[in-house]
Amino acid sequence: MLPQAKLIGFSLILNLILVSGEPELPAEVKLPDEQLASYWIRQAQEQLQQRLARLRDSSPDKRRAKNVVMLLADGLSITTLTAARILKGQRGGGTGEESLLAVERFPYAGLSKTYCIDAQIPDSACTSTAYLGGVKTRVGCLGQSASGEPVDSLMQLAQRAGKVTGVVTTTRLTDASPAGGYAHVSRRGEELEIARQLMEEEPGRNFKVLLGGGLGKFADERRDGKDLLLQWRQTNPQGCYCRSLTELKNCSGNGSLLGIFGDSHMPYHLAATKEQPRLSDLTAAALEKLEQQSRVNGRGYVVFIEGGRIDHGHHETRVGYALDETLEFDEAVETALRMTDPQETLLVVTSDHSHTLTMAGAANRGTSILGMDEQLQRDLDGVPYSTLNYAVGKWQSSDNAGRRMSPKKKLSPTSFTPSFIKGRKGVHAGEDVVVFAMGPQAHLFGGIMEQNLLPHLMSYAACLGKGLTLCNQDQQP
Ligand SMILES: [Zn+2]
Known part of the structure; x- marks a missing residue:
């Protein structure tokens, strides 16, 4: 039926x-x-030829990655990726399913296993220690093993190799994902200490680019009397400090770049003012600055760029925010593709962990991804359900007696997405997440990988650290 x-x-x-006589759908959708x-x-034959052409360009791939750009989408499950792709196409007037995200131009993809030492379903701290530090650890731990040994992050290894480094995020700069690049603490909540480490210790104090939110942790909220922003200005006399999009655009000098946009996390793109830079603005500013700074010794750069609020949209079970933030991330990936040369820059795009969003039912092609197909999606009692639901979250679509009701009237992408199980908020999910790669040695990022393998692969490609690399493999026993 x-x-x-x-x-x-x-x-x-x-x-x-x-x-x-006139197709109502845009030219790209030729039903x-x-x-x-x-x-x-x-x-399919065209896509086969594109794939063969890529291999001709790179095989055998002896190219060393001069630069590494790692783009991290916090909480980007595969369902989120698919739903965001459809939303992108539908915003453009198409049916949506045939639309393309920027990551779809990446020639290689694999899956990453996200569990941590003590967790089947991880948090953003232990996962950051894995994908930036190369070591799995306990939930909440940043930059150190479960037994407390500090681990060198990709950024630290890059600095030792003379590369310039940077960190970009839409969350607080001291939040778990970015902090895995520079901090060593056993509890991710110690953000005042994390801010201190960022400004006073290696590798944090050497970052040429720092863009994100979380101003309070550097000044007002501090209890130790330190003004870390003043310290930054003193140690970076040539540097530019900015707090708005206009100021960011005016930071065209020769020194380091520090941009802090708001006291806590940066606002969702859907709720932001025009003076708030978008993730793609931050990405463009960071890549331009790192390119400029790395010209001094010609050794390239390593940068970590995070779309951090996809996760927050999911925790609030407001799928409209999560998907819009995913499309903001997509723009940032597009910007990175445009501003880098795939012959010398390794681009890696991945997520830290999944979320419980599901895409279920039998909706017709072109059904609004934020809506529902009332005819084709009904439960045993004949009550319709929406295409997107969370397994766990704060809103159920039921009457006072607990019976399921159609969510149609309540369904609102930014304020109501139904969940099956009532919880205080949306929770992380534990299945594997995707890794996309392009550029030198990108073919190594295939199959199913432990999440902590990722920085080892990046280090191999860029010749960083003491492990096996493209540059030392001939001398290895
Ligand atoms: Zn989370």
Whole structure:
């Protein structure tokens, strides 16, 4: 029955197109063509040729990564990726499913296993220690093993190799994901100490670019009397400190770049003012500055760029925010692709952990991803359900007696997404997350990987650290 209903829906769309004579869908969505076998065969053959051309360019890949750009989408599950792709296409007026995210141009992808030493389902601190420090640890631990040994992050190794480094995030600069690049603490909540380490210790104090939120941790909230911003200005006399998009654009000098946009996390893009830089603005400013700074010795740069608020949208079970933040991240990936040369820059895009968003039912092609297909998606009692639901979250769609009700009236992308199980908030999920790679040695990022393998692969490609690298492999026993 369902496939039949699908066909009816499909032919309705087709009739609309045929009757009006004008396709109502944009040029990129050619539904009539999609009905022909030749369309899909031609598309697949073109994609096969693109893949073969990539191999011709790079095999055997002896290219060393001069620069490494790691882009981290906090909480980006595969469902989030698919739903954001559809939203992107639907915002552009298409049916959505055929749309492309920037990461889809990456030639290699694999999966990363996100568990931590003591957790089946991890947090953003132990995962950051894995994907930046190369070591799995306990939940909440940053930059140190479960037994307390400090571990060198990718940024530390890059600085030892003479590369310039930077950190960009839409969360507080002292939040778990960015802090894995420079801090060593057993509890991620110690953000005042994390801020101190960022400004006073290695590798933090050597960052040429620091862009994010969390002003309070550097000045007002401190109880030790330190003004870490003043300290930064004193140690970076040539540096530029900015607090708005306009100020960021005016930071064109020769020194380091520090931008702190707000007391805590930066606002969601959907709630931001025009003076708030977007993640793509931060990415562009960071890459420009790192390129400039690395020209001094010609050794390149390593940068960590985080779209940190996808996770927050999911915790609030407001899927509209999570998906919009994913599209903001997509713009940042696009910016990184545009501003780097794949012959010398390794781009790695991944997530730290998943979230419980599901995409369920039998919705017709082109159904609003933030809405529902009332006809095709009904439970045993005949009550409709939305396509996107969370397993656990704060809102259920039920009446006072606890019976399921149609979520149709309440469904609002930024204020109500239903959950199956009532919880205080949305929770992380434990399945693998995707890793995308492009550039020198990108072919190593395939199959299923332990999350802590990632910085080892990046170090191999960029010849960092004391382990096996592209540059020393011939001397290894
Ligand atoms: Zn989280």
